[in-house]
Amino acid sequence: MALHPVVEQVTNRIIKRSRPSRAAYLAHLEAARIQGVQRGALSCTNLAHGFAAFPENDKLKLKEYKKPSVAIVSSYNDMLSAHQPFEYFPKVIKEAVREVDAVAQFAGGVPAMCDGVTQGQPGMELSLFSRDTIAMATAVAMSHNMFDAALYLGICDKIVPGLLIGALHFGHIPGIFVPGGPMTTGISNKEKAAIRQRYAKGEATREELLAGESASYHGAGTCTFYGTANSNQMLMEMMGLHMPGSAFITPGTPLRDALTKAASQQAVKISQQGGDYMPIGRIVDEKSIVNAIVALHATGGSTNHTLHLVAIARAAGIVIDWNDFDELSKVVPSLTRIYPNGEADVNHFQAAGGPGFIIRELLDAGLAHEDVNTILGHGLRAHCKEPFLGEDGKVVFRDVAEKSGDEAVLRPAGKPFANNGGMVLVQGNLGRAVMKISAVKSEYHVIEAPAITFDSQEDFMGRYKAGELNRDFVAVIRFQGPRANGMPELHALTPALSNLQDAGFKVAMVTDGRMSGASGKVPAAIHVSPEILAGGPLGLVRDGDLIRVNATTGELDALVPDEVWASRRMASADLSKSHIGMGRELFAMFRTHSSPAEEGAATFPLPSPIETTVPLHEGEHVEEGQPGSDEDFLFRTQK
Structure with a gap:
């Protein structure tokens, strides 16, 4: 085809x-x-x-x-x-x-x-x-x-x-x-997720949680x-x-x-x-x-x-x-x-x-x-x-077999589970971010709710356990980019956010950090780029700002009047605790030199030209393409 x-x-x-x-x-x-x-x-x-x-x-x-x-x-x-x-x-x-x-x-x-x-x-x-x-x-x-x-x-x-x-x-x-x-295969993933959510609610003991995790990772x-x-x-x-x-x-x-x-x-x-x-x-x-x-x-x-x-x-x-x-x-x-x-x-x-x-x-x-x-x-x-x-x-x-062995798990291209790959780019006055929506129900693809800002996972979990988050909101988890603290995954927040969603609240996450490859049913705009330490606008968000996360139209915006937005100063945070201990001080050069998330959060440059020309090896000649090109390589190896 x-x-x-x-x-x-x-x-x-x-x-x-x-x-x-x-x-x-x-x-x-x-x-x-x-x-x-x-x-x-x-x-x-x-x-x-x-x-x-x-x-x-x-x-x-x-x-x-x-x-x-x-x-x-x-x-x-x-x-x-x-x-x-x-x-x-x-x-x-x-x-x-x-x-x-x-x-x-x-x-x-x-x-x-x-x-x-x-x-x-x-x-x-x-x-x-x-x-x-x-x-x-x-x-x-x-x-x-x-x-x-x-x-x-x-x-x-x-x-x-x-x-x-x-x-x-x-x-x-x-x-x-x-x-x-x-x-x-151990216990089902559904059962494992349920135990995690019950533990986050305080309905399961640590011993029960560990038994469930051990039956999964066994x-x-x-x-x-x-x-x-x-x-x-x-x-x-x-x-x-x-x-x-x-x-x-x-x-x-x-x-x-x-x-x-x-x-x-x-x-x-x-x-x-x-x-x-x-x-x-x-x-x-x-x-x-x-x-x-x-x-x-x-x-x-x-x-x-x-x-x-x-x-x-x-x-x-x-x-x-x-x-x-x-x-x-x-x-x-x-x-x-x-x-x-x-x-x-x-x-x-x-x-x-x-x-x-x-x-x-x-x-x-x-x-x-x-x-x-x-x-x-x-x-x-x-x-x-x-x-x-x-x-x-x-x-x-x-x-491979002509037909799938189980169409509840694997389907042919002519009979897909969905007509798209479930990963979308969202962008707006908060920057550019990616969302994985393949496990997010369609009714949660658009969330408009007031922002609550957090400067760490610990801050979020402390307020969750105190019962302060039982409402509609967009969790803005700040200072989680590569330059700030190495861009950790925030998957530990998934059970708490899932519980809030299950309780009927409209919730979403927006962060310049990462979410695990196992991110699931809660809408999350992640890898927001540029990050705050690179001047990213996520640092202009204040508690109560109405945030729109729209995976359908690709919008990621703070619905704040332009004049108010322009008058704000960038938020700041004491990141010293994330720079010392557990070897983190040894990685200062990575934080300093990391490229933006959209460039791979990498610390190495693109290849640059070399001045010397590359001769062909003895017995080789070129009829198509220049020395070193893909066409030249294919010609020489196929000959």
Whole structure:
């Protein structure tokens, strides 16, 4: 089917907007590429240090300058359920790589923090900036220049974006993302949410709450709701950075191990020595970024990706903004109902058809680009697959089923749950913000109510528990942007706001902070940009101002006379408590240098041009495109 005109229009606009920075990025990529093994640039002393502790057989391969070396960059730690399975992955990877006459080395670890642990705690104020820390840690791991391909082991909220940002700064190196899979299904998400709301009302004890939470988060693997972690996995599938269908296979199973082995051997295959060279910087391009946004909308994914995808794109020299998200959301249908947009979890989604079904439906509907590079070569159609365990213990990929296994969870594009992606841009005299409305009932899409301002989550909860918020109001949570306090998620407020909504009050939230990828039924205009510390007008709001949040028309306004609005001074707050303790003082440079939310809340610049020209390698010539361009790369690799 022909590409949808809006998808084509948005893509072309992104290509045009990104042309200078993308060209600079590709020039950097070509300049970094070495014909032959990467470690060929190292001196003998460098190389000796690089394999001193390695087994003799592997050391011999590294000395030969012929066999590829695969880096393992992992977010393993055994406190966090999603990352605990990665403990034994390096052993599986090394054995799989040896089978195809190559070598794998554990290049380095990256930090992995869990928003589920830090939610509502001081540590949450490090969370967003941990993404850029992970990107830098990835760069440190890859900086030894020993590696011809890389396997990136990560799964959760900031970890996958951070790994991908780091990987893209080594865009000449092929890379594959290796997930760990979700934990098995525990108690229902509906039951878990009910216990949380009862606890917020004081109707459940802490012991009852902990028992409910423990029955939900009960074993190794990712949390099973469709928050940022599982949105990450869907996007890696859609961008062709996973082995097909590997996102939601549970850990500790033979199929999980078989997929890890397959990814390891594919990394060797797409190295320069493997013969099917496919660097990660050529996979992540303007079309694959658009595909990722489309998949995010089609599955009701996390609002955090209105930050993370922007930052990922910038790392590859691609410039996207919230207008792009908004326009695509209007034409991409909602194909899933996964909690918080429904009652099913990701295991149900996988059983109903999983990522391969989504990819096929979007391609067949003309809503995604098929002509993209992936870790399997050229063309996204190869990822419309589901993995199975073959008789020899190796993974076998089969076409996904024609029909959904459960249309209460997953539907074809011709029979969607909704005709839009459920994510909207709202803007007005309060700035620009995003809203996720896929789980918000239509009667709450428009809220007009007086503002009540809060300068912290603690302030809100204190007044809620005191019974001061039993009325219609818009909670304006201020000083929560990246420059103020690291832009923490405010998901801890969801149960209280949900209770107020259930009690019949019209409530909404407006904030320059973030809301979790699990944000649900209460309307929330989040990531308000610019934030107050960057001069954002949210700091002009006063208690009692009538606030309009209209997800239907895209309005975000304080209904205050212009002359009154112009006469006001910006609100101020003592933020010193958010800058000291729990390591927050170490992140001062991130707060100081963070870009606005709509630019990804990132601390690194767009790629800039380099003065040197990049020569073609011996035996290469160009008939179409300029050296370093995408057209030139495709011509040379296909020849």
